[in-house]
Amino acid sequence: MKFSRIIANSGEWLSGDGPNRHIVVSSRVRLARNLRDKPFPGWAKKSERLEVMNSVKQAVECLPEMDESYSENLEALSPLEKQVLVERHLISREHAAKGVGSAVVMNAPQSLSVMINEEDHLRMQAIRCGLQLDNVFKMIDRVDTELESSLEFAYSAELGYLTACPSNVGTGMRASAMLHLPGLVMSDQINKIINSVNKIGLAVRGLHGEGTEAMGNLFQVSNQTTLGEAEEEIIGRLNRVIEQVIEHEQNARALLAQRKAITLHDQIGRAYGLLCHSYSISSKEALNLLSIIKLGIDLAVFPDAHRFPVDELFIETQPAHLQKDAQVVKMSSEERDALRATLIRAKLSQVPQPDIARLRLATPATTENQ
Amino acid sequence: MQCDVCQSKEATVFLTQIVDGKMQKVNLCENCSKEKGVNDPTGFALTDLLLGLGASQEIEKSPSSVKCPICGFTQADFKKTGRLGCSNCYMVFTDGIGPMLKNMHKGTQHTGKTPAAFHKIREHSEKIKTLQENLTKAIEAEEFELAANLRDEIRQAEAALAS
Numbered sequence: 001m002k003f004s005r006i007i008a009n010s011g012e013w014l015s016g017d018g019p020n021r022h023i024v025v026s027s028r029v030r031l032a033r034n035l036r037d038k039p040f041p042g043w044a045k046k047s048e049r050l051e052v053m054n055s056v057k058q059a060v061e062c063l064p065e066m067d068e069s070y071s072e073n074l075e076a077l078s079p080l081e082k083q084v085l086v087e088r089h090l091i092s093r094e095h096a097a098k099g100v101g102s103a104v105v106m107n108a109p110q111s112l113s114v115m116i117n118e119e120d121h122l123r124m125q126a127i128r129c130g131l132q133l134d135n136v137f138k139m140i141d142r143v144d145t146e147l148e149s150s151l152e153f154a155y156s157a158e159l160g161y162l163t164a165c166p167s168n169v170g171t172g173m174r175a176s177a178m179l180h181l182p183g184l185v186m187s188d189q190i191n192k193i194i195n196s197v198n199k200i201g202l203a204v205r206g207l208h209g210e211g212t213e214a215m216g217n218l219f220q221v222s223n224q225t226t227l228g229e230a231e232e233e234i235i236g237r238l239n240r241v242i243e244q245v246i247e248h249e250q251n252a253r254a255l256l257a258q259r260k261a262i263t264l265h266d267q268i269g270r271a272y273g274l275l276c277h278s279y280s281i282s283s284k285e286a287l288n289l290l291s292i293i294k295l296g297i298d299l300a301v302f303p304d305a306h307r308f309p310v311d312e313l314f315i316e317t318q319p320a321h322l323q324k325d326a327q328v329v330k331m332s333s334e335e336r337d338a339l340r341a342t343l344i345r346a347k348l349s350q351v352p353q354p355d356i357a358r359l360r361l362a363t364p365a366t367t368e369n370q
Numbered sequence: 371m372q373c374d375v376c377q378s379k380e381a382t383v384f385l386t387q388i389v390d391g392k393m394q395k396v397n398l399c400e401n402c403s404k405e406k407g408v409n410d411p412t413g414f415a416l417t418d419l420l421l422g423l424g425a426s427q428e429i430e431k432s433p434s435s436v437k438c439p440i441c442g443f444t445q446a447d448f449k450k451t452g453r454l455g456c457s458n459c460y461m462v463f464t465d466g467i468g469p470m471l472k473n474m475h476k477g478t479q480h481t482g483k484t485p486a487a488f489h490k491i492r493e494h495s496e497k498i499k500t501l502q503e504n505l506t507k508a509i510e511a512e513e514f515e516l517a518a519n520l521r522d523e524i525r526q527a528e529a530a531l532a533s
Contacts, residue, residue, distance in 0.1 A: 036457055039441040043455040058483055119453065141483070148485050154457030155488060159471070160480030162457040165469060171482040228477020
């Protein structure tokens with residue numbers, strides 16, 4: 001399958017449906033695996049990396065899940081193409097920096113992707129829409145079990161799966177959910193939530209993982225530790241915390257609607273106004289305003305039919321996605337900001353003006369127990 | 371005070387984080403703090419950063435001459451990268467890695483998924499262990515016919531394990 005064909009469609013996790021879809025954008029589980037006694041990618045010589053890549057790539061391509069797949073060596077991708085994959089969360093920023101000796105294989109719905117020779121020989125991930133970490137884990141677990149028959153993974157009875165970085169040893173699993181939390185941000189409660197989630201040993205990060213800024217009120221919650229707990233226990237712990245964060249977000253939204261209605265209406269109205277009438281907009285500003293529109297859809301201020309086009313804008317307004325369709329080889333940031341504004345104006349012209357009278361909460365308000 | 375990352379500039383950003391009741395501290399200079407994305411301390415996991423620093427001190431507990439026979443990795447290399455050379459390094463540097471894992475994770479014994487190939491090994495080695503215990507008992511009780519049978523069973527199980 002060609003690159004242009006795979007990216008012509010948005011990933012299943014963006015267009016699909018899943019539990020708690022209005023707050024949990026996606027659920028993702030990543031497993032790190034290595035081949036026994038082969039040097040890890042960061043330490044291996046080029047010839048060793050190529051040897052590992054070829055054997056792993058062949059095994060991955062033969063998976064029934066990869067029946068219809070896109071498979072490419074990293075050096076064959078342009079910087080722009082790599083960036084498109086990063087923006088879709090199909091490869092990591094670290095993997096995008098790799099060249100000869102690294103590869104990526106993904107299925108057509110973009111729900112499964114395997115990075116070969118990132119920090120570990122294999123980093124395989126499954127991603128689905130909404131809160132469904134259990135299903136996502138089952139999906140990637142099956143792939144892992146299938147690969148076991150053709151690849152010999154580095155494993156010790158005591159330490160579990162052995163990884164390049166000791167922080168991943170054991171299950172080699174990082175489970176994460178991307179949460180959209182405008183209510184907690186607008187009511188200044190987000191730092192409190194992040195602190196308490198951190199205290200119980202889970203990590204909260206920005207949009208693109210480690211060390212990235214939170215934009216568009218999007219936060220990633222994931223497990224920090226990988227050794228000493230079974231996969232199901234880690235996911236169970238994560239699920240319980242995420243369910244609580246969802247509840248807090250719903251309460252925050254209810255409280256805003258009741259006590260700070262004017263502020264909330266004003267924010268939604270302004271976001272709509274700015275997006276409909278700007279001629280130059282940065283990616284950060286666009287994400288932050290789109291987040292408010294998304295909140296507006298959750299609160300029925302905008303018709304639900306516009307959910308998917310707005311969600312799509314979160315990805316389509318990212319720098320590499322903007323440029324992928326343009327004929328220009330390299331765009332300046334001013335040109336991108338202008339193009340981004342044009343794209344947003346075109347899409348938002350389909351969305352009717354906010355109808356504040358229709359505002360209703362998705363769930364019964366539980367504001368009395370604050 | 372010096373920056374923990376570049377070890378050259380004066381540290382101006384001091385971070386303390388308590389995760390699972392364990393306190394972690396790091397001192398950074400202006401540049402390194404920006405580079406590591408420490409503008410919002412609440413959204414930042416110190417463990418990631420500390421890996422390359424604290425971890426390198428831990429592994430020094432292994433003698434400095436030790437080199438992984440498979441990949442040639444040494445502890446000096448770990449100090450530089452914070453990553454290991456190959457899966458065998460976990461056995462070579464076990465003295466240094468042990469305490470580090472204890473600080474980093476919930477426990478030190480893997481309790482999650484086991485590859486199918488290891489299921490068999492685990493099953494057979496457990497079976498052999500039980501059989502051997504029974505054999506000792508049988509010999510003590512002078513039940514030699516039972517002992518002979520047990521010996522044959524152990525041989526079979528060992529052969530299965532080796533295959």
